[in-house]
Amino acid sequence: MNSRSTSRSKPQALRMRMKEEARAAILDAAEQVLAEQGLQAARMDDIAARVGVSVGTLYNYFEDRQQLLEALRDVRGGELLAQLDAELERSQPSPYRARLHGFLRCILDYSRTHFRLFSLLLENSLQRDTSREGELDRHLKMWREVSLRLEHLGQQGVKEGALRPEDASHYPAMLLDMTHGLVLRQLLAKQPVPTDELLAPLLRCFLEGAAPR
Amino acid sequence: MNSRSTSRSKPQALRMRMKEEARAAILDAAEQVLAEQGLQAARMDDIAARVGVSVGTLYNYFEDRQQLLEALRDVRGGELLAQLDAELERSQPSPYRARLHGFLRCILDYSRTHFRLFSLLLENSLQRDTSREGELDRHLKMWREVSLRLEHLGQQGVKEGALRPEDASHYPAMLLDMTHGLVLRQLLAKQPVPTDELLAPLLRCFLEGAAPR
Amino acid sequence: MNSRSTSRSKPQALRMRMKEEARAAILDAAEQVLAEQGLQAARMDDIAARVGVSVGTLYNYFEDRQQLLEALRDVRGGELLAQLDAELERSQPSPYRARLHGFLRCILDYSRTHFRLFSLLLENSLQRDTSREGELDRHLKMWREVSLRLEHLGQQGVKEGALRPEDASHYPAMLLDMTHGLVLRQLLAKQPVPTDELLAPLLRCFLEGAAPR
Amino acid sequence: MNSRSTSRSKPQALRMRMKEEARAAILDAAEQVLAEQGLQAARMDDIAARVGVSVGTLYNYFEDRQQLLEALRDVRGGELLAQLDAELERSQPSPYRARLHGFLRCILDYSRTHFRLFSLLLENSLQRDTSREGELDRHLKMWREVSLRLEHLGQQGVKEGALRPEDASHYPAMLLDMTHGLVLRQLLAKQPVPTDELLAPLLRCFLEGAAPR
DNA sequence: AATGAATGAGTGTTCATTCAT
DNA sequence: GATGAATGAACACTCATTCAT
Numbered sequence: 001m002n003s004r005s006t007s008r009s010k011p012q013a014l015r016m017r018m019k020e021e022a023r024a025a026i027l028d029a030a031e032q033v034l035a036e037q038g039l040q041a042a043r044m045d046d047i048a049a050r051v052g053v054s055v056g057t058l059y060n061y062f063e064d065r066q067q068l069l070e071a072l073r074d075v076r077g078g079e080l081l082a083q084l085d086a087e088l089e090r091s092q093p094s095p096y097r098a099r100l101h102g103f104l105r106c107i108l109d110y111s112r113t114h115f116r117l118f119s120l121l122l123e124n125s126l127q128r129d130t131s132r133e134g135e136l137d138r139h140l141k142m143w144r145e146v147s148l149r150l151e152h153l154g155q156q157g158v159k160e161g162a163l164r165p166e167d168a169s170h171y172p173a174m175l176l177d178m179t180h181g182l183v184l185r186q187l188l189a190k191q192p193v194p195t196d197e198l199l200a201p202l203l204r205c206f207l208e209g210a211a212p213r
Numbered sequence: 214m215n216s217r218s219t220s221r222s223k224p225q226a227l228r229m230r231m232k233e234e235a236r237a238a239i240l241d242a243a244e245q246v247l248a249e250q251g252l253q254a255a256r257m258d259d260i261a262a263r264v265g266v267s268v269g270t271l272y273n274y275f276e277d278r279q280q281l282l283e284a285l286r287d288v289r290g291g292e293l294l295a296q297l298d299a300e301l302e303r304s305q306p307s308p309y310r311a312r313l314h315g316f317l318r319c320i321l322d323y324s325r326t327h328f329r330l331f332s333l334l335l336e337n338s339l340q341r342d343t344s345r346e347g348e349l350d351r352h353l354k355m356w357r358e359v360s361l362r363l364e365h366l367g368q369q370g371v372k373e374g375a376l377r378p379e380d381a382s383h384y385p386a387m388l389l390d391m392t393h394g395l396v397l398r399q400l401l402a403k404q405p406v407p408t409d410e411l412l413a414p415l416l417r418c419f420l421e422g423a424a425p426r
Numbered sequence: 427m428n429s430r431s432t433s434r435s436k437p438q439a440l441r442m443r444m445k446e447e448a449r450a451a452i453l454d455a456a457e458q459v460l461a462e463q464g465l466q467a468a469r470m471d472d473i474a475a476r477v478g479v480s481v482g483t484l485y486n487y488f489e490d491r492q493q494l495l496e497a498l499r500d501v502r503g504g505e506l507l508a509q510l511d512a513e514l515e516r517s518q519p520s521p522y523r524a525r526l527h528g529f530l531r532c533i534l535d536y537s538r539t540h541f542r543l544f545s546l547l548l549e550n551s552l553q554r555d556t557s558r559e560g561e562l563d564r565h566l567k568m569w570r571e572v573s574l575r576l577e578h579l580g581q582q583g584v585k586e587g588a589l590r591p592e593d594a595s596h597y598p599a600m601l602l603d604m605t606h607g608l609v610l611r612q613l614l615a616k617q618p619v620p621t622d623e624l625l626a627p628l629l630r631c632f633l634e635g636a637a638p639r
Numbered sequence: 640m641n642s643r644s645t646s647r648s649k650p651q652a653l654r655m656r657m658k659e660e661a662r663a664a665i666l667d668a669a670e671q672v673l674a675e676q677g678l679q680a681a682r683m684d685d686i687a688a689r690v691g692v693s694v695g696t697l698y699n700y701f702e703d704r705q706q707l708l709e710a711l712r713d714v715r716g717g718e719l720l721a722q723l724d725a726e727l728e729r730s731q732p733s734p735y736r737a738r739l740h741g742f743l744r745c746i747l748d749y750s751r752t753h754f755r756l757f758s759l760l761l762e763n764s765l766q767r768d769t770s771r772e773g774e775l776d777r778h779l780k781m782w783r784e785v786s787l788r789l790e791h792l793g794q795q796g797v798k799e800g801a802l803r804p805e806d807a808s809h810y811p812a813m814l815l816d817m818t819h820g821l822v823l824r825q826l827l828a829k830q831p832v833p834t835d836e837l838l839a840p841l842l843r844c845f846l847e848g849a850a851p852r
Numbered sequence: 853a854a855t856g857a858a859t860g861a862g863t864g865t866t867c868a869t870t871c872a873t
Numbered sequence: 874g875a876t877g878a879a880t881g882a883a884c885a886c887t888c889a890t891t892c893a894t
Contacts, residue, residue, distance in 0.1 A: 015877095019878095040253055043862090043863065043864085044863075044864060044865085045863080045864095053879070053880085054879065054880050054881055055864085055865080055880085055881070056865090056866080056867080056878095056879065056880055056881065057878075057879055057880075059864095059865070059866080060877090060878060060879075064864075064865075065863095065864065065865090140401065167414045167417060167418055170414045170415070170418065171418070173394060173395075173398065174391050174394070174415070174418060176394065177390045177391045177393065177394030177395075178387050178390045178391060180390065180394065181386060181387070181389065181390030181393065182386075182390075185386065188353065201380045201383045202383070202387070204380060205380055205383065205384070205387060205419070205422070206418070206422065207422050208422040209418070209419065209420050209421040209422025256887090256888065256889085257888075257889060257890085258888075258889095261856095266854075266855085267854065267855045267856055268855085268856070268889085268890085269853095269854065269855055269856065269890095269891085269892085270853080270854055270855075272889095272890070272891080273853065273854075277889075277890075278889065278890090469866090469867065469868085470867075470868060470869085471867080471868095474877095479875075479876085480875065480876045480877055481868085481869085481876085481877070482869095482870085482871085482874095482875065482876055482877065483874080483875055483876075485868095485869070486874065486875075490868075490869075491868065491869090566827065593840045593843060593844055596840040596841070596844065597844070599820060599821075599824065600817050600820070600841070600844060602820065603816045603817045603819065603820030603821075604813050604816045604817060606816065606820065607812060607813070607815065607816030607819065608812075608816075611812065614779065627806045627809045628809070628813070630806060631806055631809065631810070631813060631845070631848070632844070632848065633848050634848040635844070635845065635846050635847040635848025654856095657857095658857095661857090682883090682884065682885085683884075683885060683886080684884080684885090692858070692859085693858065693859050693860055694859085694860070694885085694886080695857095695858065695859055695860065695886090695887080695888080696857075696858055696859075698885095698886070698887080699856095699857060699858075703885075703886075704885065704886090
């Protein structure tokens with residue numbers, strides 16, 4: 001009965017799935033090469049070789065080099081946001097401090113894997129010659145989304161009496177900056193340090209201040 | 214007596230001075246072009262045109278493009294350190310908090326002018342293919358110097374009883390990260406905010422913490 | 427009796443017919459794309475898209491791009507010759523001048539539709555690297571056929587006393603050249619001029635000369 | 640006194656001269672390669688190799704491939720016009736028919752050397768995708784200039800009573816078309832025919848008509 | 853010391869052609 | 874027979890670097 005319809009829709013679905021997987025494979029390869037060689041040195045040929053296809057194939061999936069990089073940024077950004085949301089969902093019942101800890105750990109962990117990418121792509125966005133306007137915005141928007149979630153979390157903190165409300169608007173930025181720095185330093189460090197050992201002093205200082213009480 | 218020697222040394226000194234001025238002029242031009250066009254787009258020809266000389270001349274003063282960029286980084290880094298030291302010298306008699314404030318303001322002000330440069334050059338250093346090893350170190354060394362001064366300052370803070378000693382080793386990094394973030398955000402902001410308005414909440418949160426006492 | 431043979435030959439004939447129609451459809455599409463995009467810009471993908479099939483299909487009907495273009499040229503050339511022959515047949519009883527007029531009108535009309543194609547394909551034939559020798563000849567052969575018919579017509583003209591016989595060998599070329607120019611000029615003109623208005627001065631000058639009698 | 644000014648202006652003049660000669664050399668090489676390989680097959684590398692320089696050098700003299708081709712067209716067009724004007728000047732006192740003969744011979748001779756170029760570049764101009772508008776116009780403008788001179792000549796012919804005035808407006812086009820065809824046919828012919836042998840029947844037919852008087 | 857034309861390796865991108873499904 | 878993703882050779886163009894003047 002519906003044998004015909006399925007005989008058409010299934011292959012299409014299959015095509016879609018394979019196309020998506022191919023895109024993902026390319027993005028993975030691109031990230032690897034980018035991390036190894038840097039933004040400029042990462043040649044399309046290198047990326048193609050990494051995936052195990054020929055250059056032309058890359059252009060079947062992405063308009064050009066720039067679009068490939070942008071897609072990579074968007075996809076990885078989306079993944080981070082998804083993980084953050086999942087974490088927030090999971091920690092819903094917990095108190096502010098615990099949730100904040102979980103949130104930052106998420107960023108730290110994800111960034112450990114992908115930070116070099118973010119760093120490179122931020123740099124890419126900072127280049128002036130980007131003809132496509134709003135290019136930079138796309139990158140910032142992601143971090144603004146992260147900030148937004150931190151603000152929400154901060155509101156909970158204020159309600160709980162765990163945060164002073166006066167400087168609340170500055171907290172997201174400060175937390176992100178310190179986390180960002182943490183990641184960068186880990187990236188440059190010889191041997192890694194467990195996430196929680198890094199976060200503990202950060203949170204302590206952030207919440208209780210550097211001055212003795 | 215030494216008339217001869219001076220008749221030689223003076224012109225030599227003059228030569229030196231002129232050579233130094235030429236180098237400085239090139240570095241200034243390079244920074245401008247870099248800030249405007251980005252790291253990749255800044256061509257040697259552009260820099261030469263900005264100084265008003267021909268490409269060949271650039272190569273009389275710098276081995277190659279890479280060395281020029283490194284010189285630029287080193288010079289600007291040295292300038293920052295010099296200003297920081299001057300500020301520390303000036304504020305010697307003041308209490309910890311005031312000195313810290315002055316110190317960070319120095320960084321913020323200097324970075325406002327040169328941050329884009331630092332950002333670009335950090336990126337440059339992060340590229341893996343740098344044949345010259347220890348390249349990255351040169352860049353980090355500068356910031357380690359800044360950190361070092363912050364540590365010294367921290368020791369004063371601890372002595373004064375203005376800082377809890379437990380996490381003292383983390384403070385420089387945190388302060389630098391937050392300052393770094395401040396600069397970046399200012400760079401992207403439409404209109405600038407007075408330095409002290411930016412620093413006040415930072416210092417308040419850092420010293421007294423985000424939690425109510 | 428021959429029921430079997432027909433049971434085989436009919437479907438074969440059907441196949442043939444469909445194959446021919448498919449080829450024709452491809453050639454039509456090719457001509458459109460060629461006229462719109464030019465010889466180089468006309469990509470196999472474009473042609474396929476215009477027919478509504480995929481690239482691979484094109485290669486089921488033509489060896490390669492070059493053969494497709496040649497087929498297009500040959501088919502259109504054949505059509506022109508057929509129309510010319512029909513016109514000559516039709517005008518058999520008429521006097522030379524009328525027949526010549528009809529003949530040239532045929533060329534003009536056909537070229538108005540397909541001239542851009544002929545022009546592009548002539549260019550294609552002029553390229554030196556054509557590995558297949560005698561390539562150019564195929565294109566010229568068609569025009570030689572046209573010339574041949576003009577010569578025959580000229581013989582009639584001479585017999586009628588309408589043409590001086592001395593330069594008869596040059597007339598076909600001259601007529602074709604002027605007609606060719608007429609078409610090209612029409613192609614570039616903003617608005618078209620009725621065919622006969624174009625032909626009248628041509629014929630007048632050709633037959634009676636530019637000098638007063 | 641003016642030793643300084645000359646010490647500067649002379650080298651500048653020298654530079655200019657050399658620059659012009661280099662451009663001319665490139666254009667010559669380009670024309671050769673174009674004639675041999677065709678419009679598409681003529682690679683920048685080939686042209687460079689023909690001049691004996693490297694690719695980059697070509698781009699010191701011409702924006703890009705397209706501009707090089709356009710320059711070639713403009714220069715050759717200018718040369719033709721200059722020769723035509725010289726011929727008109729020379730033949731000033733002669734009667735119409737002689738001047739026309741000289742004029743066409745000029746075109747024929749020049750085209751014999753450069754016709755293939757003109758043909759290719761006309762084709763190039765006909766391509767639709769030329770982003771630069773008025774591109775085609777530049778090419779046509781040259782031939783319009785030639786036409787213009789033929790019109791002037793025609794006016795002399797009318798005054799002399801050598802031409803009937805009615806179709807005068809069509810004469811330039813017809814003459815050019817026939818000459819154009821003559822050149823093309825010569826190009827394809829195995830062995831060349833002396834120019835005057837080609838022109839004689841053309842002029843006879845044009846002036847006196849194909850019909851017997 | 854300054855010049856700037858020449859160099860040429862390097863890279864992104866295109867597109868005719870193939871072939872597994 | 875039709876499909877369309879994969880292929881990879883080809884080519885225009887860039888730009889750091891050199892060196893004769």
